Amino acid sequence: MQSSLKKSLYLGLAALSFASVASVTANASNANAAKKHAAAKKVTYKTTNKNLDQSVTFKATGKNAVYNKAVGKRSVVASKADMASKANSKDTKDLFMAYQEGVTSKGVHYYKVVSFDKKVRGFVYNKGVAKTNTTVAADKPLNTTGYLQNTNRFFNKPYGSQFKTSLKNDYKAMNLASDQFTVSDAVKVNNDQTYYYVTDKNNQLVNGWVNSVYFSNNVTPAAQKAMDAKSAVNASFVSSSNLGSTLFTTSVNPKVQSNGKYSNADVLQLLNNQLKGHGYQPADYNQVHESVNGAPVTFDKDGYTAQGTNITVEVTPDNSNNKTTVPYTVQGLATNGYQQTATPVANNLLKAVNLDNSLYNSLFTGTPNSAFNYANFKSQLLDSGKALNVLSNIDGKTTYKFNAKATETNAANSALFDKDGKAISNATFNDVKAENNGAGLNLVYDVVTANGTTTTTVNSNDTNIFGGNSGQATVDAINDAKSLVTKAAGYMKDNQISTLRDAEGSDKANTDSDALNAAVKTLSDNSVNTSKISNYNNLTGALNAEKAQKAAIDKVNDVANSLTQFTGDTANGKTAYVATGNKDQLQDALNYALSQNNMQKSDLQKAVNDSGLVLSKSDDALKALGVALS
Structure with missing residues (x-):
């Protein structure tokens, strides 16, 4: 009995001990879980700076995503993959501005950021973006004076250099198209666009950063249009039967003469061109009325009209019986x-x-x-x-x-x-x-034909097929052309103009470029096989080079002639700028000459190169042109 009692006692104590241990273990686990839960709840975020410098630009590193919150239950605003894409982008919209920073209770630092296009806004680990320099110095144009194709795109800073870059709207109501601007600074931004800081030569208060694509040394179409409007002869057409009623109005811009005015003959011709199709008889000189300072001025054939003049043209309807x-x-x-x-x-x-x-x-x-x-x-x-x-x-x-x-x-x-x-x-x-x-x-x-077959394949641009004459040559003409070309090509060592001169010598081909060009055209128009004509390609190459050179010389001379017509105020009064030798004045004259010939400065420079002309060793007009281009 005592043995039984001992065993029972031992078992009871063992069970009691096991229960006590289990209870202690369970209490310890619950305590640890409570501590962990309490610790998780304590991760907090504190903003340490609400006013970061917003002129500083950041670029994604691609290492971290952007979240709607720094801690707690949060969602992704821009994934890590999105940020990696932005890290490799040169697009301005993919840059960031950080306007706040803070830290979690665990010591993790975050920026609150917004993308330049404002489509991404949230919190990113501070290693997820890095400060970047968005501008580098760029070259200013060789000629810092020019015109703007778009006068509504002035920025307070180069667009893309900072988050808060805005258009300057103060100038939108101003007509600046014909104004000249001066470039004083140039930078290239993140997207490889170059921006110029420009100032209006007529109004120093008009200034700002513009994309370099809008700047041109040559007179832009917008500038030309604005200048034409200022310099145009403005005409009101009235019917001879009712002088008080205006039929329609128009503006014309003839070629400016050396005295800075328009010849009346040119004015009348353009006015009558405007009358075409309206059913009125062409006007004569005595039907054009103008006045200067309120006094009538005779509009005669040999006279001149000042730029910006307003005139009235009296017109007579076509006679309806004269059809x-x-x-x-x-x-x-x-x-x-x-x-x-x-x-x-x-x-x-x-x-x-x-x-x-x-x-x-x-x-x-x-x-x-x-x-x-x-x-x-x-x-x-x-x-x-x-x-x-x-x-x-x-x-x-x-x-x-x-x-x-x-x-x-x-x-x-x-x-x-x-x-x-x-x-x-x-x-x-x-x-x-x-x-x-x-x-x-x-x-x-x-x-x-009778069987319904069309017997023609027409080159409708052939200028020689009308009036009963064939656009194609006769067999004899083709043979003559082939003989001439073959003889001339035999002397061609290469495709240079110098050897073309040899081929044209009287003791050889005994011809000239015009005849050779006509012969080559005859062969081409009639699809003659020229593959067996020795040096044929050298001959045509030289002829084409000569054509290009002549065309280039004509272009240069046209601009030089226009240059001599430009007059302006100098120390000696109203004088042709071409005689001054002053580079700044000649630049104004060049802009005028380019506009008169509908040419860009780059086109002129190419023409000078192609022409072979040495401007510094040519006549006065070409020398002045060389100074203006230098």
């Missing part, structure tokens, strides 16, 4: 071997076409200076299904299908279409009547 009838020719296009012809088709060879008299009169007749409406003419007579779309020969075998592409060219109808094939909107009945040496409107048709 002009536009003649026309039907041209049949055909190809026979290498010969392409455009031959007039006589009316007596065509079957009659029934056309209402009133329709004919409305389309073919009009007052001399009224507009000839080709688009309406075509839609009424020439489009598919219309009376003149398909014509038939009286032989019953041949028909003619209207060819709009060939008709609507400068070659066929120079009064109606320019060299680019664009319609001339103010072409008059008189203009169309007079074109093609008085033959009038050329209506071009494809010749279609």
Whole structure:
């Protein structure tokens, strides 16, 4: 019994001991968990600086993401991959500005940042972005005076250099297009764009940073337009039957003469060009009225008109009883071997076409200076299904299908279409009547054979296929051209102009460049195989080089001539700047000369290089041009 009692006692003590140990272990685990939970709750964030320098720019390193909060339950605003992409970007929008910084209770430092495009805003570990220099010094233009193509893009800082970069809107209401600006500083920003700090020469208070693409040493189209508006002759057209009523107004800018004014002859010509298509008779000198300081001034043929003058032009309507009838020719296009012809088709060879008299009169007749409406003419007579779309020969075998592409060219109808094939909107009945040496409107048709096959492949830009003459040469002409080219090419050692001179020598080919160019064109137009002509490519290369050189010389001389026409105030009064030798004054003269010839400075510099001219050893105008370009 005692033994049984001892065993029971031992077991009871063991169980008690086990329970006590278990209780202690459980209490310890709960205490540790509580401590960990308490510790997790204590991770906090404190802002240490709410006013960081916002002129400092940061760039992503790609090492960390951006979160909506620094600690606690948070979400990703920009992933690590997004930030890595921004780290490799040169785009301004991918830069950052940090406007606050802080630290967690664990000592982790964060920036509060916003991207330049404001699409990313949040907290990033301070190693996730790094300060960056967004600008480096850049070269100013060689000529620091020029014009702006866009005068609404002045910034307070180079765009992309800082977060708070803004447009200067103070100048938007100002007309600055014709003003000259001076560059005083230049920087390149993160995206490789260069910005210039410019100041208006007319108003020092107008200044700011502009993208260099908007700056040009040459007169920009916007500047030219603004200057034209200031210098234009402004005309009001009034009817002779009602002088108090203005019909329409216009502005013209003739070529400026050496005295700084416009010749009256040039003014009148441009005014009458503006009258075309309005149905009024061309004006004469005595119909143009101008005044200076309130006193009437006679507008005569040999006189001049000052820039910016306002004039009144008295015009008379066309006489409605004096109608002009536009003649026309039907041209049949055909190809026979290498010969392409455009031959007039006589009316007596065509079957009659029934056309209402009133329709004919409305389309073919009009007052001399009224507009000839080709688009309406075509839609009424020439489009598919219309009376003149398909014509038939009286032989019953041949028909003619209207060819709009060939008709609507400068070659066929120079009064109606320019060299680019664009319609001339103010072409008059008189203009169309007079074109093609008085033959009038050329209506071009494809010749279609009896079996329905069109026998022509037309080069509608060929200027020689009209008026009954073939654009292709005869066999004899081709043989003559081939013989001349072969003889000249035999003397060509290379494609240089110097050896072309040898080939043109009287004891050799006995020819000149014009004849050789004509011969080469004949071979090209007739698709003659030139592969067996020795040194043919050298010959054509030299001819092309000579053409380019002559064209370059002409360009340079045109600008030099315009340079001599520019006058301005000097110590000796109103004088041509070309005579001063003053580089700044010559620069103004050069800008004027470039604008008169619709040329950029880079184009002129290339022309000088291609021309082979040595400006410093040429006449006074070219010497002055060299100074202006230096």
